[in-house]
Amino acid sequence: MYQPKKNENIAMNESEGDSVQLPNILKWKVGLIIENDLRFDPASCGSGTITQYDILRVFPFQDNIFSLSVPGSYLANVLSCGMSMKGSGTFLAICGIETLDQGKTWLLTGIDISKTDLNYSVATITYLKDAEFLKPSVTIWREFNITQTQGLINYLQTKYPPC
Secondary structure, three states: OOOOOOOOOEEEOOOOOOEEEEEOOOOOOEEEEEOOOOOOOHHHOOOOOOOHHHHHHHOOOOOEEEEEEEEHHHHHHHHHHHHOOOOOOOOEEEEOOEOOOOOOOOEEOOEEHHHOOOEEEEEEEHHHHHHHOOOOOOEEEEEEEEEHHHHHHHHHHHHOOOO
């Protein structure tokens, strides 16, 4: 399990105000995970305490978290392709960015990212990094020694500490 070092801040999705147990180097603006690996069985969902086993059933793969620097035009293309997968059982789960026109335009703080010369900080997982972001224009800043599964477990333990 990842444990922040002494004096190491927790990264925050500033637009949401919620934190995830990651080093403060990951001041990301956009978060992307691909949801073809999500496993959900409504029949096995009950009420009460969420266990680590429940989380492992939902996120069975060991995808580490990465921070990347991605050109706006390329990121917009990846997001638009992700929107086209709707209904296929595979889709991108995104946060920190929005589309008002079904994926034709992607806005971050009201600015169309495809029309800027900026690179954007992106948090993603191993699978999506390898499938979409192994391009010369994309910089891998860091691989964190934490999986999306453990990140969720850490977050829930922080957000809802045991009594």
